[in-house]
Amino acid sequence: xxxxxxxxxxxxxxxxxxxxxxxxxxxxxxxxxxxxxxxxxxxxxxxxxxxxxxxxxxxxxxxxxxxxxxxxxxxxxxxxxxxxxxxxxxxxxxxxxxxxxxxxxxxxxxxxxxxxxxxxxxxxxxxxxxxxxxxxxxxxxxxxxxxxxxxxxxxxxxxxxxxxxxxxxxxxxxxxxxxxxxxxxxxxxxxxxxxxxxxxxxxxxxxxxxxxxxxxxxxxxxxxxxxxxxxxxxxxxxxxxxxxxxxxxxxxxxxxxxxxxxxxxxxxxxxxxxxxxxxxxxxxxxxxxxxxxxxxxxxxxxx
Numbered sequence: 454x455x456x457x458x459x460x461x462x463x464x465x466x467x468x469x470x471x472x473x474x475x476x477x478x479x480x481x482x483x484x485x486x487x488x489x490x491x492x493x494x495x496x497x498x499x500x501x502x503x504x505x506x507x508x509x510x511x512x513x514x515x516x517x518x519x520x521x522x523x524x525x526x527x528x529x530x531x532x533x534x535x536x537x538x539x540x541x542x543x544x545x546x547x548x549x550x551x552x553x554x555x556x557x558x559x560x561x562x563x564x565x566x567x568x569x570x571x572x573x574x575x576x577x578x579x580x581x582x583x584x585x586x587x588x589x590x591x592x593x594x595x596x597x598x599x600x601x602x603x604x605x606x607x608x609x610x611x612x613x614x615x616x617x618x619x620x621x622x623x624x625x626x627x628x629x630x631x632x633x634x635x636x637x638x639x640x641x642x643x644x645x646x647x648x649x650x651x652x653x654x655x656x657x658x659x660x661x662x663x664x665x666x667x668x669x670x671x672x673x674x675x676x677x678x679x680x681x682x683x684x685x686x687x688x689x690x691x692x693x694x695x696x697x698x699x700x701x702x703x704x705x706x707x708x709x710x711x712x713x714x715x716x717x718x719x720x721x722x723x724x725x726x727x728x729x730x731x732x733x734x735x736x737x738x739x740x741x742x743x744x745x746x747x748x749x750x751x752x753x754x755x756x
Contacts, residue, residue: 519588526570530555576605587614598626
């Protein structure tokens with residue numbers, strides 16, 4: 454990207470509302486930042502029709518045994534990795550199901566890797582290394598919409614038959630020709646010129662939250678509004694798991710402890726056991742036959 458292209462990006466414009474930010478008090482600076490951040494949800498609301506299409510792609514991929522990949526550089530790459538890393542503990546997904554890739558590899562999560570984001574071939578190579586195919590969805594994330602690493606990944610993913618989603622913060626970027634659906638969250642100039650970890654990054658985080666959360670709900674990993682497929686991998690999560698069983702069933706502590714033990718800590722199965730008055734095998738079979746949806750499993754167990 455040359456200097457002229459950079460200067461034309463919305464994310465690289467001077468924010469007229471914050472020109473004097475260096476002359477303000479701490480409280481005034483914070484108020485200005487908050488005023489700018491409050492604009493983001495309204496922008497994302499307008500993207501919901503396209504976000505819907507992206508979620509449907511992801512759900513269809515998961516139903517076929519496919520995967521979701523986030524691809525980004527710098528802040529965008531880190532946000533993708535963060536969202537992906539939260540899926541296994543929250544929804545009990547295998548680590549391979551949702552993955553985040555960043556230009557420069559894992560080292561770049563903490564330290565910049567010089568030149569990695571400018572390498573289109575590296576993005577394409579990462580698609581090949583991860584065996585991207587028609588059952589997968591690749592989400593390219595770049596505030597500018599022009600990052601070569603991300604564009605290279607999107608281009609290669611499309612050639613390999615994957616569904617491709619673009620997330621950016623400018624209009625009319627090269628992502629237009631590469632994405633099956635494009636999420637252009639144009640949230641305007643940053644408080645500090647070009648600091649796209651701020652409004653642009655926040656918009657990306659909100660969008661990725663929506664993509665995975667809605668997809669997981671659609672995949673039966675939520676009952677009511679309870680995350681019933683969590684992996685109780687530490688003391689806090691064990692307590693949360695048992696509390697979720699209590700909230701879902703209203704059962705006594707003794708019954709909860711017994712169901713939790715008999716289900717080997719599988720919250721969803723324990724709930725079906727208690728509400729369906731079923732043993733472990735019957736509850737598990739009902740879940741297996743209904744795609745893992747608690748409500749459908751309970752309906753199946755009715756006399």
